[in-house]
Amino acid sequence: MSKIAIIAGAGPAGLTAAYELIKRTDIRPIVCEATDAIGGIAQTFNYKGNRIDLGGHRFFSKSKRIMQWWFNILPLQGKPSADTAEKEHEIDYAAEAIVEYLCPACAEEGAVDGCRKFAAPDPEKEDQVMLQRPRLSRIYHRRHFFPYPISITLRVALRLGIVNTFLIGLSYIKARMFRLKDETYLDAFFVNRFGRRLYETFFRDYTEKVWGIPCSQIRADWGAQRVQGLSLRRAIVHAVKDLLSSDFKKAQQERETTLITRFFYPKYGPGHLWETVAEQIRQCGGEVKMQTRVTNVHVENGRVVSATLEDASTGKQEIVPCDYFFSSMPVKHLIGMMSPHPPASVVEVAEGLPYRDFITIGLLLTKLHVQDGRRIDASVPDNWIYIQEGGVKVGRVQVFNNWSPYLVADYKNTIWIGLEYFVNEGGELWIKSDQELIDFGIGEMEKIHFLKAQDVLDACVLRMPKAYPAYFGSYDQLHVVRDYVQTIPNLYLIGRNGMHRYNNQDHSMITSMTAVDNIVTGRTDSSNVWEVNLEMVYHETKS
Secondary structure, eight states: EEEEEEEEEEEEEHHHHHHHHHHHSSSSEEEEOOOSSTTTTEEEEEEEEEESSSSOOOOOOHHHHHHHHHHHHHHHHSOOOOHHHTTTTOOOOOEEEEEEEESSSOOOOHHHHHHEEEEOOTTTTTTEEEEEEEEOOEEEEEEEEEEEOOOOHHHHHHHHHHHHHHHHHHHHHHHHHHHOSSBHHHHHHHHHOHHHHHHHHHTTHHHHHHSSSSSGBTTTTTHHHHHHHHOOHHHHHHHHHHHSSHHHHHHHHHHOOBOOOOEEEEETTTTHHHHHHHHHHHHHHHHHHHTTTEEEEEETTTTTEEEEEEETTTOOEEEOSSSSSESSOOOHHHHHHEOOOHHHHHHHHHHHHHEEEEEEEEEEEEOOOEETTTTEESOOSSSSSEEOOTTTTOOOEEEETTGGGGGSSTTOEEEEEEEEEOOOSTTTTTTSSSHHHHHHHHHHHHHHTOGGGGEEEEEEEEEEEEEEEOSSTTGGGGHHHHHHHHTTTTTTEEEHHHTTSOOOOHHHHHHHHHHHHHHHHOOOOHHHHHTTTTTTOTTOOOO
């Protein structure tokens, strides 16, 4: 490998770039990760054998290239998981696996021409395996569960109240008759599609909880990306078809599963896959340097020529020459460390790009105590639950048992959940001690009738800065930064933070693959990297 690419960040985008460079070029990647964890926001944190998936990562993509890439790292399961029979999961088992190894150094016994064919792995006996899991996400509102995304069915109408449902319908008709012409911001975007009453019931409070500011200040790009194709008109049309259906009950059930019903998931969480990728990169000649920060990016004659790397534990620095530089770090960090400094207009936009930070409180319980109407449930089947209850700050709840039984040390006798809070670094919640946060989270969950404090066995707290690039501040001027970095042909901005875009994991990976495609083909224009995900197709909708 005669050339070097420095890659900032060991998340999905950075590791995909390194893997693709080794596989398809003579370029040696040096991945620099400022923390001690592989995977970025897709890491898996292990607390006493109980694993936390930060944010929740379903492994599903409409890109066959991505799906094949994942299965090449962790083959699909061929036998039942620990909880398959107990929970009566329907699984499409694989008969065999075919793995193409990155290089001879990581090939296992039996490989021929860099490939090995073998029986699909048994998750009860093998760790390198991708599970197939049922998908369920719901909204918890006023002590009732509602389908996500919201759909109009008889059960939903009864839970909302017939009068309220009627008023939602009137509000929608009004919104259709008197559409808001300016859809620049989220409030107008949602009102035009769902009517003001439904927007205020299911969208406004939760969205403002996520971003910390009113919807009237958040650009509609995020909404278009997350709820593309959904509207109350479509929901009403489907509801009428249901009423006319010969099998009304079946039609109603199908209406409440408008998203994919199954997804794939690494046995030990997303970090399991990315740790495997990092190990293969190391075995095949690349480097993955942990606790190593990029502190300066040196540009000469319109190209990146080197970067200054700093050991986070010792403070020791070294300047490493490079032929390419990939950045999945926050845009404001990259622009701030470039030497010489970019134009003042570029720096100003980069400095004005805001982020939302993230806290997960892990709670280990003997059981849940969830009120659903008049019923009390000791467990729920959801992967995660959107909390629409007023008076609490918690945004979502993950139930890790339902992601994979192997995430929980004693999955048969305990329930392991994650309370997710969207916060600002240095804010009221961020500065609380771990114990204060744990007490706060338990109190909120008791308040909404979700659990009882006496059932809590253990707890932990995780803080993730800059988890979500936000669509306000100077976001509407992001093109200024994009146009500038595209004048440097060997600089590639990739991934969620690198491009300041709320990409899903698969789209982040595609930005890296596209960048490497450009290197392989000799293309110096990186505009196609920025076009990834602009089609706004929500990747978890059914085909």
